[in-house]
Amino acid sequence: MSLPHALLTSLLERPSSGYDLARRFDSSMGFFWRASHQQIYRELARMEQAGWVRVDGDSGNARKKVYAVLPAGRAELLRWVAAGGEVPVVRDPLLIRLRADAILGPLDLADQLRDRLADHERRLAAYEAIADRDFGDGDGADRTARVRRAILDAGLRFERNGAQWCREVLAILDDEARAGA
Amino acid sequence: MSLPHALLTSLLERPSSGYDLARRFDSSMGFFWRASHQQIYRELARMEQAGWVRVDGDSGNARKKVYAVLPAGRAELLRWVAAGGEVPVVRDPLLIRLRADAILGPLDLADQLRDRLADHERRLAAYEAIADRDFGDGDGADRTARVRRAILDAGLRFERNGAQWCREVLAILDDEARAGA
DNA sequence: CAACCCATGTAAAAAGTTACATGATTAA
DNA sequence: TTAATCATGTAACTTTTTACATGGGTTG
Numbered sequence: 001m002s003l004p005h006a007l008l009t010s011l012l013e014r015p016s017s018g019y020d021l022a023r024r025f026d027s028s029m030g031f032f033w034r035a036s037h038q039q040i041y042r043e044l045a046r047m048e049q050a051g052w053v054r055v056d057g058d059s060g061n062a063r064k065k066v067y068a069v070l071p072a073g074r075a076e077l078l079r080w081v082a083a084g085g086e087v088p089v090v091r092d093p094l095l096i097r098l099r100a101d102a103i104l105g106p107l108d109l110a111d112q113l114r115d116r117l118a119d120h121e122r123r124l125a126a127y128e129a130i131a132d133r134d135f136g137d138g139d140g141a142d143r144t145a146r147v148r149r150a151i152l153d154a155g156l157r158f159e160r161n162g163a164q165w166c167r168e169v170l171a172i173l174d175d176e177a178r179a180g181a
Numbered sequence: 182m183s184l185p186h187a188l189l190t191s192l193l194e195r196p197s198s199g200y201d202l203a204r205r206f207d208s209s210m211g212f213f214w215r216a217s218h219q220q221i222y223r224e225l226a227r228m229e230q231a232g233w234v235r236v237d238g239d240s241g242n243a244r245k246k247v248y249a250v251l252p253a254g255r256a257e258l259l260r261w262v263a264a265g266g267e268v269p270v271v272r273d274p275l276l277i278r279l280r281a282d283a284i285l286g287p288l289d290l291a292d293q294l295r296d297r298l299a300d301h302e303r304r305l306a307a308y309e310a311i312a313d314r315d316f317g318d319g320d321g322a323d324r325t326a327r328v329r330r331a332i333l334d335a336g337l338r339f340e341r342n343g344a345q346w347c348r349e350v351l352a353i354l355d356d357e358a359r360a361g362a
Numbered sequence: 363c364a365a366c367c368c369a370t371g372t373a374a375a376a377a378g379t380t381a382c383a384t385g386a387t388t389a390a
Numbered sequence: 391t392t393a394a395t396c397a398t399g400t401a402a403c404t405t406t407t408t409a410c411a412t413g414g415g416t417t418g
Contacts, residue, residue: 001405002274009281019369032276039406041371063369063414078285081278084293087300090339092269093183095213095332097262100190102328104259112265119268143357147283150350151276158271161342169331176324182377200397220378222399244386244397 002086003043006033008052008069008077015056015068018044028130031123031155052076098169110173117166124159127152183267184224187214189233189250189258196237196249199225209311212304212336233257279350291354298347305340308333 010021010029021044022037035043044067047053052073056066069077094109094116101107135141135149191202191210202225203218216224225248228234233254237247250258275290275297282288316322316330 002272002277003405005274005281006277009277009284012281012284017369018371022369032271032273034270034272036407037369038371038408041369045371065370074285077281078288081281081288081290084278084296086274088271088273088275089215090213090269091183091215092213092335093186093267094265094269095335096183096187096190097265098328098332100186100193100258100262102325102332103190103193104255106324107259107262109262115265143287144283146353147279150346150353151279151283153349154273154276154346157342157346161338165335165338168334172327172331184377198397199399203397217379218397219380219399222397226399246398 002033002080003035003039004047004052005077005080006035007040007043007047008073011053011067011069012074012077015066017064017066019064031127031158032151047073050076106176110170110177113166113170113173117163117170120159120163120166124156124163127155127159131156183214183261184216184220185228185233186258186261187216188221188224188228189254192234192248192250193255193258196247198245198247200245212308212339213332228254231257287357291351291358294347294351294354298344298351301340301344301347305337305344308336308340312337 006025006029007021010016010024016024018037018041022035022040025033025035025040044053044065048055048067050072051070053067053069056068094112097107097109097112101109131149131152135145135152141149187206187210188202191197191205197205199218199222203216203221206214206216206221225234229236229248231253232251234248234250237249275293278288278290278293282290312330312333316326316333322330
């Protein structure tokens with residue numbers, strides 16, 4: 001499982017509450033890992049049990065629990081990073097739908113592809129904004145910045161590639177719509 | 182859930198046993214959906230219960246159960262295709278590892294990136310072989326072939342893009358290895 | 363004072379993974 | 391005759407999703 005390690009990484013960057021982490025998993029981190037707040041709260045509780053994190057002296061708000069990584073958590077993260085091995089799973093229902101379309105005949109998927117394209121473009125714009133803000137100045141960058149930039153590039157590439165594919169498929173579907181009209 | 186609909190699509194193409202389906206999910210179909218044989222057998226049993234498929238007169242082998250789609254299954258598939266809506270989840274542990282590397286300092290990830298690159302290249306070669314075999318002759322293709330080709334293109338693009346990204350990241354990591362030596 | 367964001371959880375259901383289990387057929 | 395592949399399943403466990411639940415603080 002990778003969620004606890006994603007959380008450890010985030011907490012090493014900056015001690016945070018479950019709520020803060022949930023928001024980060026919704027936005028910037030969301031493109032390579034997603035998790036609901038329920039998952040995050042449960043996992044934080046487990047990690048505290050395991051002695052990987054502790055609740056810091058909360059700042060101001062009585063309900064807010066700010067977690068920080070303990071040495072055991074750091075060790076566990078390093079162990080997991082070195083272990084490697086998992087291959088990410090790809091699962092795209094839209095491709096199943098396209099396959100059904102190929103077998104059963106035209107199933108009117110152009111709108112769904114347009115939605116997907118808009119999705120890619122929206123995220124691409126968001127990532128480009130982050131790129132401009134955080135890496136805009138150029139290449140006087142240190143190692144940390146270069147690696148972080150590489151992570152962002154994975155997202156940029158993914159969205160650009162996905163958008164371009166959507167356009168190609170739409171060209172096929174729109175073409176036949178014209179021919180059929 | 183999309184697994185039953187992936188199965189319905191496969192069964193519409195050709196009535197098959199759970200074992201056949203499991204093999205297809207391991208190979209050609211594997212790039213956009215994966216499922217273990219346990220999942221598949223359980224799901225086929227549910228689908229039979231629901232009246233979406235039935236066991237065909239088995240051919241020869243007494244143990245083999247060949248499933249075929251019933252009208253209710255076809256209707257369910259069409260309903261699900263039209264419904265749309267899900268956004269595929271992206272979850273890549275390697276990006277979490279890279280993030281840990283950015284925060285904690287060099288964590289020796291070059292080998293893992295080389296493994297990932299080899300993985301992309303291996304799958305790319307497999308998809309290109311399928312492309313040559315099934316779509317090699319050119320563009321005198323009918324609609325079904327064009328849509329099927331579009332599905333394969335999603336895989337080709339994904340692997341090419343992933344491989345290219347790996348090479349970029351390796352350039353960064355190898356660069357600093359040389360500088361550090 | 364209403365609406366919205368902050369903040370944390372519980373419970374149940376669905377989906378996916380891992381381990382275990384069995385037996386037939388086929389090719390070397 | 392032994393090993394590989396065909397063929398189907400059960401059971402236990404883990405992970406993820408969805409629905410439900412509560413209450414404080416802030417701003418218009």
